[in-house]
Amino acid sequence: xxxxxxxxxxxxxxxxxxxxxxxxxxxxxxxxxxxxxxxxxxxxxxxxxxxxxxxxxxxxxxxxxxxxxxxxxxxxxxxxxxxxxxxxxxxxxxxxxxxxxxxxxxxxxxxxxxxxxxxxxxxxxxxxxxxxxxxxxxxxxxxxxxxxxxxxxxxxxxxxxxxxxxxxxxxxxxxxxxxxxxxxxxxxxxxxxxxxxxxxxxxxxxxxxxxxxxxxxxxxxxxxxxxxxxxxxxxxxxxxxxxxxxxxxxxxxxxxxxxxxxxxxxxxxxxxxxxxxxxxxxxxxxxxxxxxxxxxxxxxxxxxxxxxxxxxxxxxxxxxxxxxxxxxxxxxxxxxxxxxxxxxxxxxxxxxxxxxxxxxxxxxxxxxxxxxxxxxxxxxxxxxx
Numbered sequence: 001x002x003x004x005x006x007x008x009x010x011x012x013x014x015x016x017x018x019x020x021x022x023x024x025x026x027x028x029x030x031x032x033x034x035x036x037x038x039x040x041x042x043x044x045x046x047x048x049x050x051x052x053x054x055x056x057x058x059x060x061x062x063x064x065x066x067x068x069x070x071x072x073x074x075x076x077x078x079x080x081x082x083x084x085x086x087x088x089x090x091x092x093x094x095x096x097x098x099x100x101x102x103x104x105x106x107x108x109x110x111x112x113x114x115x116x117x118x119x120x121x122x123x124x125x126x127x128x129x130x131x132x133x134x135x136x137x138x139x140x141x142x143x144x145x146x147x148x149x150x151x152x153x154x155x156x157x158x159x160x161x162x163x164x165x166x167x168x169x170x171x172x173x174x175x176x177x178x179x180x181x182x183x184x185x186x187x188x189x190x191x192x193x194x195x196x197x198x199x200x201x202x203x204x205x206x207x208x209x210x211x212x213x214x215x216x217x218x219x220x221x222x223x224x225x226x227x228x229x230x231x232x233x234x235x236x237x238x239x240x241x242x243x244x245x246x247x248x249x250x251x252x253x254x255x256x257x258x259x260x261x262x263x264x265x266x267x268x269x270x271x272x273x274x275x276x277x278x279x280x281x282x283x284x285x286x287x288x289x290x291x292x293x294x295x296x297x298x299x300x301x302x303x304x305x306x307x308x309x310x311x312x313x314x315x316x317x318x319x320x321x322x323x324x325x326x327x328x329x330x331x332x333x334x335x336x337x338x339x340x341x342x343x344x345x346x347x348x349x350x351x352x353x354x355x356x357x358x359x360x361x362x363x364x365x366x367x368x369x370x371x372x373x374x375x376x377x378x379x380x381x382x383x384x385x
């Protein structure tokens with residue numbers, strides 16, 4: 001028997017009948033099953049379901065979101081995140097599908113930073129720069145997972161201790177990532193960290209989204225709105241220059257809803273860069289709900305599926321899947337260039353080397369403080385012809 005443990009809520013009798021269609025409520029719950037081994041440790045796969053049938057699968061290897069099946073306009077479920085078929089596939093080639101990127105997401109110039117007079121040297125795993133926590137960042141380690149049912153819905157809490165000196169970073173960091181699915185068809189991701197020594201912390205969730213389905217082809221016909229009138233320019237190695245510039249008059253202007261591929265020709269390949277979007281946008285924070293602000297609205301007009309992203313972060317990295325090159329995926333899918341997009345809420349890239357620059361967030365976490373990154377991915381559908 002694959003399932004080794006199950007948690008479930010007893011729903012009212014009128015809701016108890018299970019059904020694959022999103023129109024019939026079901027009893028929310030969680031199950032967990034073995035999913036191979038990594039570094040001699042057992043890997044697990046948790047499956048969470050809400051009362052609408054929405055389903056999320058997460059694993060303790062890298063806290064990866066393996067699958068997210070959301071209600072679609074045809075009263076079925078569509079898996080909207082790219083992923084691999086097994087944990088062995090993720091180890092062989094991660095592509096950062098669905099993971100937590102850290103201890104410091106995105107790029108750090110030259111793989112170096114100086115903090116409190118001490119220079120730390122990190123791996124340069126992206127040309128001359130450090131990317132997403134290094135050779136074995138948070139996406140490639142085993143976390144400890146615990147399932148529970150909360151008032152908001154089923155959730156899995158992952159914890160990991162990153163020891164002093166891991167990947168060159170100072171301090172022992174205790175990190176926590178919580179995945180929750182709600183009956184409002186939301187995927188909530190909450191990230192926390194504490195440290196015993198000052199260190200940069202900037203975690204990001206790195207799912208690749210295709211709202212028509214993970215194996216449906218190009219996502220360039222999706223529409224996108226980013227409430228961001230400014231962005232942070234980069235140099236030839238994709239390191240932020242320290243400037244903050246307006247998006248007006250550039251192909252980066254998504255302040256009104258726009259087809260992603262509309263201005264794609266203005267971002268052509270250059271040398272080893274395949275071209276396309278891979279930029280950090282400065283969020284306006286004008287549309288607020290509670291402690292979060294609207295960070296992105298992604299829509300697939302053909303399927304009628306819309307995803308709103310809300311967060312408490314200063315920036316969002318929009319990446320158009322430029323380096324996808326025929327990666328074998330789930331269910332026999334093959335992921336070609338631009339077959340999905342990433343919308344990574346975050347603090348600005350290389351902010352550790354921009355401390356004191358006007359308009360830039362401080363990514364240094366100090367003892368006694370708690371890093372908190374909250375985001376909500378809210379899904380809805382509209383009828384299609």
